[in-house]
Amino acid sequence: MKRRAVLIGAAGLVPGLGWAQAGDYPKPGATLRYVVPFPPGGLTDVMARLVGQQLGERWKVNVVIDNKPGSGGQIGADAVAKAPGDGNTLLAITLTHAANVTLFPKAAYSFTKDLRPVALLAGSPMLIVVPAASPIQSLKELTAAAKARNLNAGSSGNGTPPHLTLALFNELAKTSIQHVPYKGGSPSMTDLIGGQLDVVFSNFPESIAHVKGGKLRALAIASAARHPLVPDVPTTAEAGLPELLTENWTGLMAPASMPDAAVKKLSAEVVRIMQTPELDERARTQGFRVDARPAEAFAAFLHDEVARWAKVIQSANIKPD
16 A cells, blocks of 8 residues: 555655545536647657547536647646646647656656646557568677677667667667667658668667568567567567567646546546547557556656656666767
8 A cells, every 4th residue: 555655656646635526527518628749640649639529528518639749748748737727628648758757857847746646548669670671580690780880770869769769778788879860750651661771679660661561571579479460570578579569558637736536537428439439440550559557557657657758768878969
């Protein structure tokens, strides 16, 4: 029980103030602002729009997706952290925010004190890809090649999930593949296809089309099970590195002052939405694995993710851009 209390407190589950009756939330005809701290079209934005549409239809409210990109997801997160706790302002987060706790210790907001978990939605596994013309055919061959010569790996920027996965691979495989940061995932894919890069530990949606189109070869997928869109690609466990598990997950948070009853009601509704066959199917076609968890379970998950990536960041001496 003590550990559970610590986990909840560490993840920002501060009891809300003000009204406490779930029936009061949301107000009839309310507008819920769902802040996505990344540009439109990315995997976080896609999932937020899927959930937002369903939530609006079920609760008869307006759900507006508000894209506030910048500073590795911090601009949007800061805006929600400082918003009123009436439940009308929500935040989409990803693995990036868990890493930011370590990368930005002097951020303008406290992730663990100013925000509270509502629900985990889904995860998108990292796909390890090389150019189609590369002689490297497997994860074991990648490890051997990295120990025999200098290799480089692109990412969407310092401290992003592809960079973190590369750092974890280097630690586990005892290699030193050089990191090359880009301003986003698309430019790194372009250079990988062109042969300027040796490998990318890629966000699934950014590379899957190129794998399907024959421009890239997938060596392994960093998940516990094979993905239905690439059933022939082995998991990292099958490929010899069982500890290389990374999903760029997405979840829902709210200002810390949002009342408990409202959080519980919203959390239960979002979990129900994620578990519907329709949304599960739509999520899978986008490369997601539905992993719906309510507030308390999400709090424990966040605690573990912050701790896990803090170790990787500190070990690899990763600094933000």
